[in-house]
Amino acid sequence: MPGTVQSIERAAAVLRLLAGGSGRLALGEIARSLDLAKGTAHGILRTLQHVGFVEQDRASGRYGLGTGLLRLATSHLDVNELRSHAINWADPLAARSGEAVRIGTVLDGQVQIIHHVFRPDDTFQTLDVGALLPMHATALGKVLLAYRAAGAVPATELDRFTRRTIRTPAALAAELQQVRDNGWSLEAEEMTPGIASVAAPIRGYGGLVVGAIGISGLVERICDSHYRPHQHLVGYVRDAARAISRELTR
Numbered sequence: 001m002p003g004t005v006q007s008i009e010r011a012a013a014v015l016r017l018l019a020g021g022s023g024r025l026a027l028g029e030i031a032r033s034l035d036l037a038k039g040t041a042h043g044i045l046r047t048l049q050h051v052g053f054v055e056q057d058r059a060s061g062r063y064g065l066g067t068g069l070l071r072l073a074t075s076h077l078d079v080n081e082l083r084s085h086a087i088n089w090a091d092p093l094a095a096r097s098g099e100a101v102r103i104g105t106v107l108d109g110q111v112q113i114i115h116h117v118f119r120p121d122d123t124f125q126t127l128d129v130g131a132l133l134p135m136h137a138t139a140l141g142k143v144l145l146a147y148r149a150a151g152a153v154p155a156t157e158l159d160r161f162t163r164r165t166i167r168t169p170a171a172l173a174a175e176l177q178q179v180r181d182n183g184w185s186l187e188a189e190e191m192t193p194g195i196a197s198v199a200a201p202i203r204g205y206g207g208l209v210v211g212a213i214g215i216s217g218l219v220e221r222i223c224d225s226h227y228r229p230h231q232h233l234v235g236y237v238r239d240a241a242r243a244i245s246r247e248l249t250r
Contacts, residue, residue: 010036011044015053015065019207024062065148065208079105079114082211085247086202090117090213093240097233099217101240102128103202104140105210106148111141119217134158134191136172137165139199140212142185146176147201147209164189184234188219188227196222198229200241204248213241 013034018025025033031041045063048054055066086103094101094117103115110132118125135141136158158167166172179185188196199214215222215237223229 007044010034010040011048014041014044014048016206018054018063018065024057024060024064026060026062030063079112082202082248083115086115086211086213086244088247089240089243090115093213093215093236094118094120096236097215097217099215099221099233100125101213101215102140102197103211103213104133104138104144104199105212106135106144107132109135111135111138111144111212113140114211134161137161137187137191139185139187139197139214139216142175142179142187143199143201143212143214144209145172146179146185161191162189162193166190184238185214186223186227186229188223188229194219196227196229198222198234198237200238201245202241202248203245210248211244213237213244 014030017030017033027038027042027045030036030045031038034041036044045054045056049056049063049066052066054063056063082105083103090101090103098120100119101115101117102113104111104113106112111134113128113131113133116128118127133141135145156169158165158169158172160167166175184198184200186196186198195216196219197214197216199212201209202211202213204210215233219227222233
């Protein structure tokens with residue numbers, strides 16, 4: 001029986017490391033983590049970069065997953081499949097949090113809402129399924145943008161929706177790093193005055209982020225007076241995201 005190909009095994013290890021990390025990694029970090037010589041690690045990264053599976057940030061020199069790999073990872077997982085796995089956890093999240101729940105994916109540089117559970121009360125609400133929302137001004141969008149390829153931050157000034165909307169690429173890059181560090185995102189009155197939301201990533205095979213789930217409601221219910229989210233709500237959202245991720249990788 002033929003043996004395995006070492007170079008492919010090493011390339012796969014690099015991709016798993018980048019997928020599982022909280023942000024982009026430097027060459028030295030990758031080499032040390034995988035016990036590889038720097039020259040070997042650099043050769044693997046250069047090859048993966050050539051085929052679009054890895055991208056290097058021009059400013060920092062750090063490496064992250066490339067758009068080619070992200071497209072490959074999500075091509076087998078259609079919206080209906082993601083929704084079918086997530087739906088069993090969206091209703092309980094709405095019940096636990098008392099807030100509306102939305103699940104989103106990326107479509108043409110925006111967040112597409114693929115599932116929406118109404119807030120469990122009698123107030124008037126409209127169905128958001130199919131809606132397209134800006135990535136930089138929503139919690140769902142920040143999660144999806146944070147785990148995309150290096151260099152995914154737009155280079156131009158961002159659209160403004162409220163006085164709290166993030167406007168500059170530098171501010172957005174800092175926000176996305178915080179999302180990667182925390183494992184969740186917050187949006188407080190950045191899209192709509194009086195509304196806040198919390199979201200967390202849904203991961204598929206290899207740890208790649210294929211969607212996001214979040215809650216949305218009045219800012220005074222989601223956050224304290226300093227715009228910090230209530231930690232029990234963050235916990236509910238992260239628990240639901242992890243449960244859906246487990247469903248997707250069974």
